[in-house]
Ligand code: C2E
Ligand code: MG
């Protein structure tokens with residue numbers, strides 16, 4: 275009986291793994307169809323120069339509506355990564371973002387997220403140059419957000435790609451700073467234009483018992499010394515905004531200034547305010 279039970283457990287795990295693999299395959303197939311049918315969307319979240327309270331640009335964030343509900347990028351981007359679908363999806367993101375920049379005009383930038391497989395793709399610089407020239411924009415209006423994990427190894431390939439991207443004239447931002455291995459050496463070898471401080475350090479940083487203020491302060495000090503801008507992500511409350519401002523972050527991105535919105539929302543926002551924006555009294559759910 276014990277042997278039967280053991281076999282049962284084995285079968286249970288085998289089936290679960292099988293179901294998991296099937297589900298991923300189903301998502302991958304549906305994602306490929308969604309790309310082909312033009313069902314993926316980009317939303318844009320304002321990035322604000324905190325001392326002037328002006329929008330300097332937007333981060334493009336991908337959305338996929340499936341059967342009436344939204345699938346989180348946190349769920350489908352890893353699947354797109356594994357299947358290499360991220361390469362054509364990433365190209366669509368870059369082209370769409372460049373077309374959006376052309377509509378916003380010369381005073382704004384758009385940042386796109388570049389995932390590790392895309393970063394490793396030899397054709398990425400050519401894709402960027404082609405998209406920038408098709409849209410007729412200045413390359414420095416496009417910013418690439420590269421997650422810290424990509425630079426986990428300071429390999430010659432990574433640093434060479436960094437330099438090739440730099441030569442295209444686009445701006446480079448180090449995303450999710452503080453969540454991976456922050457080998458400080460690569461900040462010297464790979465001079466980013468901006469460091470994005472992960473929201474895990476920002477949400478609730480103004481709470482009395484939080485150590486995050488000290489962490490943010492040292493990241494800002496480091497970035498400033500290296501001539502890099504800083505964006506604090508996930509600023510929701512007036513208290514956190516006041517702290518972030520006091521700590522000297524140059525930019526803020528978070529619900530307090532605006533949620534990710536569609537292109538019509540972006541055009542309405544910059545049309546009515548001319549880029550000026552005020553912090554809204556967003557009530558955090560925390
Ligand atoms: P990320 O690049 O760090 O993007 C910031 C995430 O924080 C976004 O979630 C944004 O909606 C959320 N956020 C912004 N402000 C606030 C705030 O005040 N409070 C809270 N609680 N959250 C805030 P989203 O859109 O779900 O994206 C999650 C992650 O998925 C992104 O993290 C990025 O790693 C990935 N992702 C999203 N779009 C793309 C894309 O187009 N390409 C790639 N490769 N990855 C993407
Ligand atoms: Mg990002």
Ligand code: MG
Nearest residue numbers: 449450470507
């Ligand atoms: Mg981020």
Ligand code: MG
Nearest residue numbers: 450472473507
């Ligand atoms: Mg993040």
